[in-house]
Amino acid sequence: MQLHKILILGGGFAGISVLRNMSKLRHDAQITIISEDNFFLFTPMLPEMASGTIHPSDISIPIRKFCKNAEFIQAKISSIDLKNKLVAITRTFDGKVKILDYDYLVIAMGSTTNFFGNKRIEKNAFTMKTIQDAIAIKNHLIHMLEIADGEDDQKIQEKLLTVVVVGAGFAGVETIGEINDFIRDSVRHYYRNINPANIHMVLVSGSAGILPELDKNLSKKALDSLQKAGIRIVTKTKAVDAGEDYVFLGNGETIQCATLIWTAGLTIDSVITSLDCDHKAGKILVDEFLRIPKYPEVFVLGDCAAIQDNKTGEFYPPTAQHALRESRTVARNLMHQIFGKDSQERFNFESKGMMAIIGKRNGIATISGYNVTGTMAWLVWKTYYLMMLPTFEKKFKLALDWTCNLFFKKDITLIRKIKKKSLNRFDMDDISSLDQFLFNLEPEVKSVKTL
Template identity: 35%
Template sequence: MEPTEAGTLPRLLLGVATGVPAGAAVGVVATISAGETGGPSWTAWLVHAVVFGAVFGLLVSGRKQTAASSFAVGLLLGLGDWILWQLTFTVLLAGDVPRWSLSEVVAGYDELVRAVLLGGLTGPLLYGLTVLWDRREAGRPVPRPPHIVVVGGGFGGVGAARRLDTLVGRGLRAEVTVISESNFLLFTPLLVEVASSTLEPRHISAPVRAALRNAAFLHGRVESVDPDRRELVVAAGGGGGQRVHYDELIVAVGAVPRFFELPGVAEHAFAMKSIDDANRLRNQVLAALEQADLETDTAEQVRLLTFVVAGGGFAGTELVAELFDLVHGVLHHYPRLHEAAPRFVLVHSGDRLLPELSADLGDYALRTLTARGIEFRLGTRVVEAGPGFVRFSDDEQVETRTFVWTAGNRPGALVERIGSAGASGPLQVDEYLRVTGMNGVWAVGDCARIPVPGRPGTYYPPTAQHAIREGKAVADNIAAVAGGRKPAPFRYGGLGVLVSLGHRRAAGQVFGRRVSGQFGWLLWRAVYLGKLPGAEKRLRVAVDWLLDLVFSRDIALTSATLVSTTAPDRDRHV
């Protein structure tokens, strides 16, 4: 039989309960063996046995063991106890420096025998008591633990799931299930570098399953939510909808592009929300270069080499800068384009670039990118898009085959189906991250409108760093409610913001201090490298970045992308 995992307090008590009799038995044997010379001090020895048993219980009894493995582990812990206590701590307490010499080992031989015997007896005793404890607990009626369901595999959802996973490992009685349409966490701050052929797509995506030890994962799409019955309908696999009951629901479905019903925009614009979006845009840009290299019609070649980005926030600014670097970095591969002048245009409805930053940093970014040759249309909106053009609100029309939209987002479709609370946008939540008017439903990330405590009318921005903290906070609050405690309001001041401007330049504010230029770029890379999930992903991205410093960017098309044109085929180079 293999004992199952007990709670922290039972493990501690079981360890003490086995350490005392094992210590007493070893003490008796040591006293008899010592004869007239006397054995160990009983008080000190029994205290030592109690501590040893407590440590043994905390380290070992919570894991599956057999009688033989418990005995072997006991011997090893006894040996470690002798090395740490007899050869190290007692020497330090005496005011000397541990030398671990052969003479000290020989002098402490009797203590070594006692420590190993103590461990050898404590292991099997602890195993036996743990088996009895498990049988006793198995006979008790156990109430069903609450089922916590997390919907969404982004920063907020995975942050909540990982925190709940940790809490369950520490003794929280709950079942946790994560439901997501993708089985990986996408590190979206680096998505533009996939589109610009700097990073490999797999290197910025981490499997959700690999991050969970005590939680279940369901790869599927939530079709509907019934808050009254606390039930979800999930489309998963090839079968019909599965019904999943929940006691507490965390909605973290993120956001999708919002095109404001502008004519032709949804049909002709490239989005930038997923790995597929980034790959499609990369292939579109490279295919445009390939076809421009063949094109004899000057107007069509100009159209192919014109790139328009809508949106002057972080995503749009970083994207236009990266696309500029990509095109100019690989242009030498296309002989007929050496004299060409690719055009990059960013259109933004606001009166200044990067409104998330201070005015001086926004101006710095604008000056830096303008000096590089990027055009800006501030205070201007896109009103229409077609297969070969984009029209602005000032009646200007730009002929282009590549138009990217980063100018608006809305919550995922599930939010609209949850109820009236999310009918007009993000779910309204209170300061504890609970959806107002709905019992047992919580929301974090881009799909939630989270108020800042003490500042009426202000809300936290939908950034990755906020979503991660919101996920952890909502998990702690659900655990607090499950334990009969009061949840805590969410508070987070933010560490700062950084935006890449391409060409090894960046700008931002970190802890209230302004950073820019190459130092800002190095800081930007260091920050995001540290935030990537897992050492493997950090190493892969670091290698990609190092290779980018030495080699030209990869121009291999990964799909049969063709850019539709109006020029007749007979005018193409062959």
């Protein structure tokens, strides 16, 4: 019997959850998942990784662990041909292209950071989206602490210890909260020559407040808490330019800083925006069944899908919470199509709550209409995300790291030797060169910014 071929594009929240939901259901299908990285990344905990609270391996899970009944290919998806049901993938290290055909397609390729065309900001800012971003930020911050400790000029020390985070959504707020604790705790414990008055943490928000997704009272509480922790919040302002050691704001202010982190917007990959279908702000516009109307065998979900809430007329926000829920609908609808059933399930979701951690043992949450703040909200956040993290092994490791953090100081080890190895085209049939490649391979760490 000919098996139905299903391709899942993207190994993030949406793609992995479709795969996991499909594996719970009985089907006669050959599933292949394709992603650039060979692991699934639990993004809500990236800020904690950037501050050294948790390890990269705590929140990254090899995609092959989810592939009991599926194939995994690590490759870049370079183009999609909806008319002919083909996907072109490019092997990441040598550019070799392969064409895959499909009967059903699931597009779950997420989003990328949007610099709104500002090349200078793109060049000078860190982003907070990938595991490499978090490692690079942590390494850079420790580097700045080390230099600042040996610096006698107070003006330069101040610049080295100024961190600006642009964007006051969940990623920006959690990032500044974590970094603020990390820098201040590390200075208190280890860096005796640093004057704490030289530490400046700035959060820049384009709107009137922070965390616009939350109820007004709660976002005001979060703002007050951050300010109390020593973070300056600049509202109704955009960052308009940046250099290696400064950021220029729309209100005319120039902030001298060694660290700029950009979390201010999302954009969609050109593989998606160039597809022959309807889009909204680059995202693929899908019907209530999460399919492309012109191509009902193609499902789209997660950050790259524009899904309208039929009740409110608004579009669902790009969150992990929504991606997880959408994946259930996609898995069921796929099954119905495979088994030749006419019925398709409508996507409908009302979020039960939102939450964020905003520093040491402090958080805010809104759950089923109730607002919770402080340590209780922090505990709710930790428990919820621990439960959400896939696999028992990772849950165990993460819980252990969190527990250790209650008793031990932050790790300030600086990985200084950064070696980048470019891998040019190489002959896969040549076993000796493959051995040499494997033997010489060193982990790649994004280069740190220098002042």
